[in-house]
Amino acid sequence: MTAKSDLPQGTLDLLILKIVALGPVHGYAIAQRLQQVSRDVVQVPQGSLYPALHRLENRDLLKADWKETETGREAKFYRLTRAGRAQLEAETASWRRLTDAVGLILKLSVSFRPGVRAAWTR
Amino acid sequence: MTAKSDLPQGTLDLLILKIVALGPVHGYAIAQRLQQVSRDVVQVPQGSLYPALHRLENRDLLKADWKETETGREAKFYRLTRAGRAQLEAETASWRRLTDAVGLILKLSVSFRPGVRAAWTR
């Protein structure tokens, strides 16, 4: 059940910033691209998407203006602000630091169990 | 500011399960080891640690018994249940799938901006 796609908290913002950094897009397209690029691993429900967008806009990391889609529909196109770009870089670095660390921990082997324990228990 | 260490949601449980899988440990030591092994990237506040442990215990992923520390103090030593081990494996796999996907997205370059847009806007 829980084996679907739940993104870790905070990651959604990072991904949105990243997609928007590639060029102006509207919300609906952001969700689609995330899903496509990740081969369906990342799926963003609208109930998560739009609140996230508004959140980022309120923090002045994104700016939006209404424009017409190629299909002739009005949509809010988002672009990064300067702060948004900085935030993207910071969060990207942070993400790497963190996943590297977690990866390191997950690679720990059980090779020390009975005896060597003293070395790192203390 | 937010550049401290905040773990993504759910990750704490995974890391705890992993450390406990290496052998019986008490809570305090779990936090220490996570910090050591990750070179201070991962820092678990006690207000996060103990609730997480209780959570995992309530889900029958961990079992605890009081024992004496090498330093002569009473402490709750946690060990994995069978379900806990299964959960660890599942969450590890899930973690990798997800970080791979996010890594892929973060590697996207801005090489397509002006022209190719049509290909993936649709």
Add this chain to the structure above:
DNA sequence: ATTAACATGTAGAAGAACGAGGTATACGCA
């Protein structure tokens, strides 16, 4: 005697994600 490190715990608030709902337009097709 007092501080630092060890070891456990709770309460309350903040924040994020999601499911479920709602509105409205464009387009193809019967």
Add this chain to the structure above:
DNA sequence: TGCGTATACCTCGTTCTTCTACATGTTAAT
């Protein structure tokens, strides 16, 4: 013309996790 589907936006309420801050007691070192 009517209908369904895909596009495109939005919000509300619930649930879950985490963090800050607090509270308690023990052992070891200075």
